[in-house]
Amino acid sequence: MGNEYVKAFRMQLKPGYEAEYKKRHDEIWPELAELLKNAGILEYYIFLDEETLALFAFQKLGENDRTANLASLPIMKKWWDYMAGLMEVNDDNSPKTVSCPEIFRL
Amino acid sequence: MGNEYVKAFRMQLKPGYEAEYKKRHDEIWPELAELLKNAGILEYYIFLDEETLALFAFQKLGENDRTANLASLPIMKKWWDYMAGLMEVNDDNSPKTVSCPEIFRL
Numbered sequence: 645m646g647n648e649y650v651k652a653f654r655m656q657l658k659p660g661y662e663a664e665y666k667k668r669h670d671e672i673w674p675e676l677a678e679l680l681k682n683a684g685i686l687e688y689y690i691f692l693d694e695e696t697l698a699l700f701a702f703q704k705l706g707e708n709d710r711t712a713n714l715a716s717l718p719i720m721k722k723w724w725d726y727m728a729g730l731m732e733v734n735d736d737n738s739p740k741t742v743s744c745p746e747i748f749r750l
Numbered sequence: 751m752g753n754e755y756v757k758a759f760r761m762q763l764k765p766g767y768e769a770e771y772k773k774r775h776d777e778i779w780p781e782l783a784e785l786l787k788n789a790g791i792l793e794y795y796i797f798l799d800e801e802t803l804a805l806f807a808f809q810k811l812g813e814n815d816r817t818a819n820l821a822s823l824p825i826m827k828k829w830w831d832y833m834a835g836l837m838e839v840n841d842d843n844s845p846k847t848v849s850c851p852e853i854f855r856l
Contacts, residue, residue: 652797652806669854680856688856689808691758695848700758700806702795742801748775750786750794 647707648686652744655690655699661730662692665699668727676719684709699731700744753813754792758850761796761805767836768798771805774833782825790815805837806850 657665669690680688687704705711714720715738728737763771775796786794793810811817820826821844834843 650795652795652808654799654801654804654806666853672854677856685856688854689756689758689852690854691808691850692853693760693804693848693850696760696802696804698760698799698802698804699853700760700797700850702758702797702808742799744797744799744806746795747772747798747805748778748794748796750783750791
């Protein structure tokens with residue numbers, strides 16, 4: 645495992661955008677996917693709670709975690725602008741996130 | 751990766767039991783942990799959404815996934831009885847779960 649660690653957070657989808665949110669992620673811009681990997685994201689999953697439309701994100705990050713820098717990159721901002729209509733966002737169009745602490749690991 | 755696959759689901763904690771839920775999982779019965787591993791659970795994380803008290807579970811399962819059998823095991827039932835006061839449960843004290851489909855993976 646080394647300095648690998650896990651991180652989870654919740655985002656919120658707006659009603660009616662389930663299919664569109666999935667479609668856009670199926671078609672994620674290759675340069676954005678590459679950028680996320682280069683930022684140190686080893687694994688990244690998003691799951692949808694269809695009852696509450698909560699989006700639950702799970703990440704494994706490497707010791708070279710540079711995800712904090714992603715917010716300053718034009719392509720990241722462009723993605724946020726693109727997704728802003730589908731989900732709850734902050735003033736800068738970044739998704740509203742609620743950090744979810746780890747309670748248990750097997 | 752082989753036939754490894756991931757699974758996510760949401761459970762619901764009752765207000766006021768955050769610390770107790772974590773404590774009991776910190777002190778999980780070793781024989782139960784062993785049983786979960788033997789059932790084919792390769793990785794198992796639970797995260798808490800402190801705003802909604804949703805418990806988000808993430809699992810990686812191997813090709814020898816026998817988790818469907820867990821419900822019939824006495825120690826599993828004993829654990830569910832032990833945890834039933836802390837969370838939303840079904841009539842048999844198993845936790846109420848909402849399956850969360852995978853929307854994205856990097």
